[in-house]
Amino acid sequence: MANPKRRHSPSRRDKRRAHWRKVETPCLSVCPQCKEPKLPHRVCGNCGYYNGIEVIKVKAKKEKGKEKEKDTKSAKEGA
Numbered sequence: 001m002a003n004p005k006r007r008h009s010p011s012r013r014d015k016r017r018a019h020w021r022k023v024e025t026p027c028l029s030v031c032p033q034c035k036e037p038k039l040p041h042r043v044c045g046n047c048g049y050y051n052g053i054e055v056i057k058v059k060a061k062k063e064k065g066k067e068k069e070k071d072t073k074s075a076k077e078g079a
């Protein structure tokens with residue numbers, strides 16, 4: 001029977017056991033509605049659309065940075 005010639009070092013063993021820890025980059029597809037990355041076959045978390053239909057209503061439709069600027073302006077005007 002084939003046998004290993006040498007015993008594996010603890011380092012080698014631990015490296016093998018640590019393999020599950022590897023960071024898997026999640027598969028992402030691009031939302032056709034808002035062009036944001038989303039999980040495939042899932043409702044887009046950014047705009048709430050799936051297959052061209054609004055499935056869930058997202059409370060605040062964020063546009064990076066722009067919304068915050070508007071909010072601060074309106075807050076200043078109100079005060």
Ligand SMILES: [Zn+2]
Nearest residue numbers: 031034044047
């Ligand atoms: Zn989207």
